[in-house]
Amino acid sequence: MTTALREELCRIGHSLYARGLTFGSSGNISVRRPEGGWIVTPTNVAMGDLDPGQLSILDENGNWIEGPKPTKETFLHTAMYGARRDAGAVVHLHSTHSVAVSVLEDIDPADVLPAITAYYVMKVGALRLIPYFRPGDPALGSTVAGFAAKHHALLLANHGPVVAGADLRSAQYATEELEETAKLFLLLQGHKIRPLTPAQAEALKTRP
Numbered sequence: 001m002t003t004a005l006r007e008e009l010c011r012i013g014h015s016l017y018a019r020g021l022t023f024g025s026s027g028n029i030s031v032r033r034p035e036g037g038w039i040v041t042p043t044n045v046a047m048g049d050l051d052p053g054q055l056s057i058l059d060e061n062g063n064w065i066e067g068p069k070p071t072k073e074t075f076l077h078t079a080m081y082g083a084r085r086d087a088g089a090v091v092h093l094h095s096t097h098s099v100a101v102s103v104l105e106d107i108d109p110a111d112v113l114p115a116i117t118a119y120y121v122m123k124v125g126a127l128r129l130i131p132y133f134r135p136g137d138p139a140l141g142s143t144v145a146g147f148a149a150k151h152h153a154l155l156l157a158n159h160g161p162v163v164a165g166a167d168l169r170s171a172q173y174a175t176e177e178l179e180e181t182a183k184l185f186l187l188l189q190g191h192k193i194r195p196l197t198p199a200q201a202e203a204l205k206t207r208p
């Protein structure tokens with residue numbers, strides 16, 4: 001099981017990297033292990049170079065117990081899991097359009113992007129902006145913990161998205177949906193737009 005999870009995590013990392021959804025050694029991914037604890041990506045490794053035999057293991061308290069040194073954003077991942085007991089995976093990227101939106105001056109920090117499409121509402125919902133902290137700053141963990149219970153998708157200002165999902169695929173798909181919606185939002189700047197109405201958005205949350 002752990003071998004399959006290791007392979008799936010690396011396949012997703014390779015795919016994200018190959019499609020330009022994160023760059024250099026940016027981004028990190030974690031997944032909950034059925035036997036307890038987490039598999040997380042090592043620090044300073046490009047998503048395109050992830051190796052199933054070279055992943056970091058954390059115990060159930062979030063302590064590094066095996067493998068290479070884990071991502072410096074480990075506390076960001078553990079803060080998400082701490083606030084969301086149903087989360088099975090967390091993806092953090094530096095995807096270009098999401099980062100661009102995180103830098104805009106006049107965005108609503110409580111709900112950054114409008115409900116442009118149904119899939120955005122279904123997979124992301126209300127995107128919360130988190131104030132800027134330097135990467136790896138543990139203070140980011142406590143700030144994220146305060147918002148993560150209400151929001152599975154967060155946008156770190158001047159940095160990038162961090163998204164929790166029930167499993168790796170859900171977290172990946174929601175992060176990709178967020179990136180595509182950020183791109184649409186930027187494409188639509190200067191145009192009058194007609195987002196989904198609150199009733200249309202609400203219906204997507206309550207119906208299958």
Ligand SMILES: O=C(CO)COP(=O)(O)O
Pocket residue numbers: 025026027028041042043044045070071072073092093094135136
């Ligand atoms: O995205 C990153 C920092 O925010 C990448 O850091 P790591 O290489 O430590 O995972």
Ligand SMILES: [Zn+2]
Pocket residue numbers: 026027092093094135159160
């Ligand atoms: Zn980052």
